[in-house]
Amino acid sequence: xxxxxxxxxxxxxxxxxxxxxxxxxxxxxxxxxxxxxxxxxxxxxxxxxxxxxxxxxxxxxxxxxxxxxxxxxxxxxxxxxxxxxxxxxxxxxxxxxxxxxxxxxxxxxxxxxxxxxxxxxxxxxxxxxxxxxxxxxxxxxxxxxxxxxxxxxxxxxxxxxxxxxxxxxxxxxxxxxxxxxxxxxxxxxxxxxxxxxxxxxxxxxxxxxxxxxxxxxxxx
Numbered sequence: 670x671x672x673x674x675x676x677x678x679x680x681x682x683x684x685x686x687x688x689x690x691x692x693x694x695x696x697x698x699x700x701x702x703x704x705x706x707x708x709x710x711x712x713x714x715x716x717x718x719x720x721x722x723x724x725x726x727x728x729x730x731x732x733x734x735x736x737x738x739x740x741x742x743x744x745x746x747x748x749x750x751x752x753x754x755x756x757x758x759x760x761x762x763x764x765x766x767x768x769x770x771x772x773x774x775x776x777x778x779x780x781x782x783x784x785x786x787x788x789x790x791x792x793x794x795x796x797x798x799x800x801x802x803x804x805x806x807x808x809x810x811x812x813x814x815x816x817x818x819x820x821x822x823x824x825x826x827x828x829x830x831x832x833x834x835x836x837x838x839x840x841x842x843x844x845x846x847x848x849x850x851x852x853x854x855x856x857x858x859x860x861x862x863x864x865x866x867x868x869x870x871x872x873x874x875x876x877x878x879x880x881x882x883x884x885x886x887x888x889x
Contacts, residue, residue: 675854675888677832678764678880679823681841682775682782682796685859686761686789687751694843694862697748697781698732701799704747705739722845725776725816730809733799737808741801744780751785754859756878761789763881770830774823776814776845792830795822820848838884842866855887 680686683696692699693715702711711732718728765771772793773782779796786794798811814822827837838855839846843862847869850856857880858870867873872883 674836675769675838675884676836677770677772677827677830678838678840678884679772679774679826679853680839681843681846682773682777682785684842684862685840686754686757686773686785687781688754688860689748689752697778700748701736701744701778701780702732704744705736707735710735722816726812729797729812733806733810734808736799736806739806741780741804741806744806748781749784751781751788753785754877756876758789760877760880761791764884765790767881769884770832772826774814774819774826774839774849776816776819779813793826795826816845819845820852823849823853838887840880855884857883 684694687697688695689697689700692703699711702708714728714731718724761771771791773786773791773795775782775796777796779798782794782796795813797813800807800809800811823837823839824834827834834852835854837853838857839849839853840857840859841850842858842860844866847866850858850869855872856870858867858873859877859880860875861867861873874880
């Protein structure tokens with residue numbers, strides 16, 4: 670791989686850039702539900718839909734309905750500042766200085782993804798929206814990244830920047846990241862939640878700070 674081959678680094682959000690400890694999959698969804706006082710209800714929904722990826726849209730829509738009327742400020746106060754993975758802000762800064770296009774493609778909550786993208790200087794953040802009007806959640810959601818459709822969205826994001834997947838590195842941690850890790854130029858499993866995630870990646874690490882190193886090595 671030549672020095673200019675990898676031009677972009679895209680990241681998963683939950684369990685990767687941010688780690689909401691104490692929630693299933695360290696997810697922004699779990700943190701939002703707990704902040705709204707809906708932890709038991711959201712846990713019940715997760716148990717109902719877990720292991721049925723094609724029902725992800727229904728799961729998101731049911732979660733969104735439970736949030737109807739909840740103040741946005743209440744959620745923001747609980748989930749921010751984002752609990753960044755150790756070394757994530759520094760790694761993003763190093764990659765940005767090297768001129769890489771940086772982005773987030775996640776089935777997590779856009780509210781969190783957009784905040785993280787802004788703070789880390791990402792070029793874009795794509796995740797699933799919980800609609801807000803007049804400072805309150807409406808109970809509706811807009812799904813941009815289906816649990817089983819992440820690869821298609823990564824391809825679309827790359828294309829917007831004139832990139833082939835071979836020019837993209839992707840950092841993820843969970844089962845739904847496997848198709849992306851296998852398809853991109855450099856797949857990096859960070860703190861993988863399952864051995865199959867590690868097996869699908871080109872590089873595996875528990876240290877976020879090593880990610881710029883892996884990308885530099887791949888380009889040499």
